[in-house]
Amino acid sequence: MAETRKIALTVNGRRREAEAETRHTLADFLRQQLGLTGTHLGCEHGVCGACTVLLDGRSVRSCLMLAVQASGHAITTVEGVAPGKTELHPLQEAFRDNHGLQCGFCTPGILMTLLEFLREHPDPTEEEVRIALSGNLCRCTGYQGIVAAALDAARRLRGAKRG
């Protein structure tokens, strides 16, 4: 029988308690136990970035930490990005308008990475965006649209702040 431990954490603003297998990664816990399948698993060894979530506001690869380590912390997944069921976050709108996604597999990880990055760098250069995205692999859209979306999102978020 696999070892389990009771954990309590906040996921997308909602307090959750669950019995987690100690060997489970945070990614598997989010997907399998909480049903939050927006967090994607690509490589499961920390290379592709698809599973990126925010841990207390910082982007982390959820395949590279254990679910039990998230106990007592706040997690934000891609499900927690949009302000409502019929509304998109400006970052998501920028991706839609700039062909920032095609198959969409890498998109959740890229959005979570950019949420943190754009908060810290509201007016980034293209090179800064490319370095920020260097830990997220995309195999179909092409980075051109993704970088354009990120720069457009930065403009929109700056505008929203002023307005």
Next chain:
Amino acid sequence: MKPPPFSYHDPRTVADAVALLGRLENAKLLAGGQSLMPMLNMRFVQPDHVIDLNGIEGLSYLREGGNALEIGAMTRQRDIEHSDLVRTRCPLMHEAILQVGHRQTRNRGTLGGSLCQLDPAAELVAVAAALDGTVGITGPKGRRELPFAEFPAGYMTPALEPDEVLTDVRFPLWAKGHGHAFVEFSRRHGDFAVVSAAALLEADRAGSITRASVTVAGTGPAPVRAREVERALVGSRASDELIRDACESLRAIDAVGDVHAPAAYRQQLAVVLARRALKTAHSRIT
């Protein structure tokens, strides 16, 4: 591609972690997890016990003390990256850490984890060698110190007893106005370097080099201090010719060949990167 079953332990003190290490068979310490977790996911390691250091208070700090930078082993790489103290007083470390992995891995990865993983091409390992760091190690008999030069005991193997934990690292500071540079060659941004070079230089008012540190990493199992290059520089006025000639000795550096690059290519990189690092470090002396 899922970790094997293990028992999870989350001690609150270093003493408890040391006691667990002494008591448990086949146990692994978990720091930032950016190397151990992939190995667990791929089942390259199959520990019976994982001892998580993240719940231990007091292992995450960054401060100046005794003309040195003192950093706790569980300090996140991100906190080093964003530290004004590191940027202003130890700019070599700042320049190097921007090349460590990606923002998502630096948010979790720790100084101590990187040093204990001891990847031959890891940036922080090269920095510890370049700065003549001292590691603090805690075991059942208390704390001991070891010069970082003696920390690598073999390929990816730190000189730690099975029941010891790396707890802190001291990096002596160089004089204000010193020159520094950390350069590396890697296939993609964020990858481990194929070869990297770190250079530190101090000069007197007349422009003579008074102190030099040159380190090459990625050529062998652990970073190498290029003593011959350092000796060739100290006491002379640095010029492009002097730097170029001094670095030629690195052409004979012991180097390994692997899937990423043959040995001769690494030797060439050692010469070129040390030269670039020294030229940049020299230009930054104020």
